[in-house]
Amino acid sequence: MSTTGASKTLTPPDIAARKGNTPLVCLTAYTTPIARLVDPHCDVVLVGDSVGMVLHGLPSTLDVTLEMMIMHGQAVRRGLERALMVVDMPFGSYEEGPEQAFRNAARVMAETGCAAVKLEGGEAMAETIRFLAARGVPVMAHVGLTPQAVNIFGGYRVQGRGEDGERIRRDALAVAEADAFAVVLEKVPETLARRITGEIAIPTIGIGASPTCDGQVLVVDDMLGLFSDFRPKFVKRYAELGDAASSAITAYAHEVRERRFPAAEHVFGDVPATVKGGEAA
Template sequence: MSATAHHSRLTASAIRERKGATPIVCLTAYTAAMASMVDAHCDVTLVGDSLGMVVYGLPSTLGVTMDMMIAHGQAVMRSSSRSLVVIDMPFGSYEESPEQAFRNAARLMRETGAGAVKVEGGVTMAPTIAFLVARGIPVMAHIGLTPQAVNVLGGYKVQGRASDADRVLADALAVAEAGAFAVVLEKLPETLGRRITGAVAIPTIGIGAGVDCDGQILVVDDMLGLFAAFRPKFVRRYAEMAGVAEDAIAAYATDVRARAFPGPEHSFADNSSQTS
């Protein structure tokens, strides 16, 4: 990647300045091909630990490692040039202490070139966020439904209903005060998403938190319909790629068995003048 391409990237500071302005467009990407497509249209590309389920078939995000995040972060950085690339800190890489978090966040940024990291947690993680920001690590926070805490939360349930709303609001205020440049709000009532967005000075990025957030993010595989049976309520499918891909694979298999592929146009003649 050229120095010019690197310097034309959106920064964490630029995203923070988008508070209350044109909505911030975010999607996940885990591979070079997808990163190139996402980068052309989105402000933030998140290398999410959701890759554990999407790419590796794990039952949750808890089995994702630093090495996985680095490898996919490198692929996404190589194939993007304008969006801010944010990489998730995987489970167990930051919760123990601010010092542990800094070592691993510094490694993620050093080995990938990404512009920021994302950590889950609110009031509890605020001191760690402040520690990282003070040492040059831009942090996107993530509150509400935090998938890494799914065993404590008792499943992937909506957070912040009724009397629980004040707890989630306190989390939002804490991470904003700690210096996070943005905060992901996952699976909250729409009214709470609106309330938090109005209460914090940093952009809110919703995923199942209503239309009033400062931006939106989805797992790209979900919005493309690549998993036919997985249909979260908060996802709009903009395509049904699973069916398209399966039809294409079936057609390929049929052609191979019928010796209809490869055809003459896909084959090479025994002619020294043809080099390709």
């Protein structure tokens, strides 16, 4: 259970107020069952556009649509009681300008019940963030490695090394000044993330950044070890569920082929013999 002790649904101001306090716990979720599992332990649950790669087998986040984000947002909403739900704005749904961003963000909020949206970009998105915040749309910003700009970066590379660190710092300052309530710092050097965290007034949420950030976020499938072929440096595997699932499926297939499953206890007789849990056995 998170240490905040709150039983009510958390809000963007609640998250903003955690600056410099107990670190924020954040994970992604894309389905109702996973949302129910993470909700008691997380302060923020992010319906990330990583869903395109994790659940839909897409090569990047660029093909994720607004409709996909809304569908998964609705599923996650049904599984949450306490955590703040944030939905990613997908590529192409906000970059055209503040009006487009507001129109699509308002739709996401109305159709999913989320309390905030997340969009990528720093200085270039400051005007849009300010526009949304002024119109009742809380925004979590995202700077550093922004996956929707992966083609610009030439891959999923660390951002902000050397002199390039000043660019990331300006981005973080810009989104904070534009009234974002928090900012994700992705795949940036530890010293830079530490400096930014100390300079801006809103919480920083790290992923491949620094333990001194005001919170941390991971893709839930990564930290659970559901994929054996994806092991980025910044992910700690808290379980190896992919291996466990593979072993279970292998055992199931073996038992079916040997006619060991279903066994007698898994089939129904012609006449109910007993009643277990209200169901005839």
